[in-house]
Amino acid sequence: MELLQTTLCYLERDGQYLMLHRVKKKQDVNKDKWIGVGGKFEPGEDAVACALREVQEETGLTMHTPLYRGIVDFFCPPWPAERMHLFTCTDFSGEMRVCDEGDLEWVDKEKVSALPIWEGDKIFFALLAGNEPFFHLELQYEKDVLVRACLNGQELPR
Numbered sequence: 001m002e003l004l005q006t007t008l009c010y011l012e013r014d015g016q017y018l019m020l021h022r023v024k025k026k027q028d029v030n031k032d033k034w035i036g037v038g039g040k041f042e043p044g045e046d047a048v049a050c051a052l053r054e055v056q057e058e059t060g061l062t063m064h065t066p067l068y069r070g071i072v073d074f075f076c077p078p079w080p081a082e083r084m085h086l087f088t089c090t091d092f093s094g095e096m097r098v099c100d101e102g103d104l105e106w107v108d109k110e111k112v113s114a115l116p117i118w119e120g121d122k123i124f125f126a127l128l129a130g131n132e133p134f135f136h137l138e139l140q141y142e143k144d145v146l147v148r149a150c151l152n153g154q155e156l157p158r
Helices: 047-059 109-114 119-129
Strands: 004-013 016-021 067-075 082-089 103-108 135-142 145-151
Touching: 004 047, 016 109, 047 082, 067 119, 103 109, 109 119, 119 135, 119 145
Parallel strands: 004 082, 067 135
Antiparallel strands: 004 016, 016 103, 067 082, 135 145
C-alpha cells in the first residue's frame, strides 16, 4: 500500500505549541480539529525540506533546527493512508502571518489535550513530552474513533 507522505510540525516556545485550528477548508479530514502545521510532500522533497517549506508557507516562520521526532502512519478510511513525518522546533524566526487553512494560536502544552484533537495525537504528545527517542506510531481510525494504535510494532492497550 502506498502512503501519502506528509509532515506535521509543532513549534514550541514558553511551554506552548503553535496549533492550527482547521476551520477554513471544506473537504478536510482535520475539519474543526487542532493540529500542528504541515502538509504534503512536493515532488523531489524529503521530510525536512517539506517541513521547512510548509511551516514557512502556513505561518511565515522559518525553522532553523527542526528535530525529526518520529513517523506516524495514519489510517482513516475513506481518506488515503498517510505517513506523517513528525517534527518539533524551538529555533525559528520571522513574523507570524494569517494561515489560509485555519487559525494559528499558541496553546499551553498542558491544555492541548483538552482541545478537539485526534485521540491518537494524545499518544504522540505524551511521547514528545517524555522525550521519547525516534518512534514509529501506527494509528487506525473508524471515522473519528481510534480503534488501534501500535508503538514501534507493539499494540498499545485500548
